[in-house]
Amino acid sequence: MTTKSLDAALSATSYPGRGIVLGRSADGKKAVAAYFIMGRSENSRNRVFVKDGEGIRTQAFDPSKMQDPSLIIYAPVRVLGNKTIVTNGDQTDTIYENMDKQMTFEQSLRCREFEPDAPNFTPRISGIMHIENGTYNFAMSILKSDNGDPASCNRFTFAYNNPKAGVGRFIHTYMGDGNPLPSFEGEPELVTVSGDIDSFTDSVWNSLNADNKVSLFVRFIDIATGTWEDRIVNKNK
Numbered sequence: 001m002t003t004k005s006l007d008a009a010l011s012a013t014s015y016p017g018r019g020i021v022l023g024r025s026a027d028g029k030k031a032v033a034a035y036f037i038m039g040r041s042e043n044s045r046n047r048v049f050v051k052d053g054e055g056i057r058t059q060a061f062d063p064s065k066m067q068d069p070s071l072i073i074y075a076p077v078r079v080l081g082n083k084t085i086v087t088n089g090d091q092t093d094t095i096y097e098n099m100d101k102q103m104t105f106e107q108s109l110r111c112r113e114f115e116p117d118a119p120n121f122t123p124r125i126s127g128i129m130h131i132e133n134g135t136y137n138f139a140m141s142i143l144k145s146d147n148g149d150p151a152s153c154n155r156f157t158f159a160y161n162n163p164k165a166g167v168g169r170f171i172h173t174y175m176g177d178g179n180p181l182p183s184f185e186g187e188p189e190l191v192t193v194s195g196d197i198d199s200f201t202d203s204v205w206n207s208l209n210a211d212n213k214v215s216l217f218v219r220f221i222d223i224a225t226g227t228w229e230d231r232i233v234n235k236n237k
Contacts, residue, residue, distance in 0.1 A: 003167060006191040010207035013176040015040065018088040020127045021204070022138045022160075023168020023193040031129050031136050031221040032168060032193050034204055035076050035086050038212040043067045048234040049215040054079035055092075056217050061236035071115055071122075077217060082226060084219065087126040088173060089115065095126060105139050106157045113153040114145050119180040121145040125171050129221065136223045137161045140171050144183045158188055168193040196220075201231040 006021065021034040037058070039045035046065045049056045055077035060066040074090040085095050091112045098108035105128045115122040123144035130137050139159040146152035160169060169188035174181045195203065197220045205216050214235055221228040 001187065001190045003190045003192060006168070006170065006193065007203055007207040009170055009189055009191050010204060011209075013174075014209040015174060015177040015181070015212055017122070017173030017181065018125065019170060019172035020086050020088070020125055020140065021168050021170045021191065021193070022086070022127045022129060022140065022163075023191070024136065024163045024165050025196075025220065026166040026194050028165035029223060030197075031084075031131055031138070031223055032200070033077075033084060033086055033127070033129060033219045033221075034200075034216065035088075036204065036208060036216045037076075037088075037214045038208065039214045040212060044072055045214055046236070047072060047214055048236050049076075049217050049232045051230075051232070055085075056230075056232065058215070061234075071117060077219070082130060082132050084129040084131075084221065085126070086128070087124065088122075089124050091124050091126055095128065099128075105141065109141055109143060109155070109157075112143060114143050114150075114183075116150075118150065119148070121148065121150055121183070122181070123173050123183050125173060125184070127171075131221060131223055131226055134224055136163065138163065138169075140169060140188050142171060142184060148180065148183075166193055167191065197229050197231055201233060205233050 023032045057075040078085045095108045126141040141157045170191045171188040201218045216233040218231040
């Protein structure tokens with residue numbers, strides 16, 4: 001698989017939807033996570049990321065304009081011990097609760113499917129980062145309809161042990177804009193991860209479509225100590 005520039009991958013379409021990037025910093029010292037949301041409707045765009053304990057949650061920017069909160073208000077990031085969970089929906093809670101009961105990441109998602117938002121049937125994308133004793137690995141998952149058929153759910157899990165410095169994996173909900181929106185296809189894209197947390201955050205945010213981007217979260221975790229730094233960027237201020 002050819003390694004793509006993350007900036008180029010992000011800007012390749014005006015509407016990748018929601019996206020997760022997991023990887024390792026160029027110096028090899030930090031585990032890197034980025035999660036962004038985009039929106040085409042007023043309801044989707046009326047959101048911000050806010051801190052919530054060791055993670056974040058989405059929140060209505062203007063509560064008076066909130067319509068249906070069911071698929072847009074959730075906790076994208078939660079921490080369970082030495083594991084950081086990142087997802088595009090309330091399956092964050094499902095993973096947290098089931099892994100707390102000793103299930104694996106993959107097992108935890110077997111009770112979930114794609115979102116019930118016909119005709120798009122938006123995939124549920126998820127990631128988990130595991131840091132222990134100076135080692136780092138991560139996994140990603142996508143639950144999607146079978147080529148738009150809601151009667152069948154296709155489940156894919158991708159695991160990455162000891163990821164290389166300066167690269168990451170990028171998975172997003174849609175291949176591009178359209179009606180219905182075409183679901184992501186294939187293995188998570190291999191992308192570059194460069195710079196410190198601030199330059200990386202700026203690069204990701206500036207590469208997203210200006211009209212459709214809503215919020216971005218970035219976390220750099222020190223692999224040696226488990227401590228982290230976060231950045232949140234919200235279009236609504």
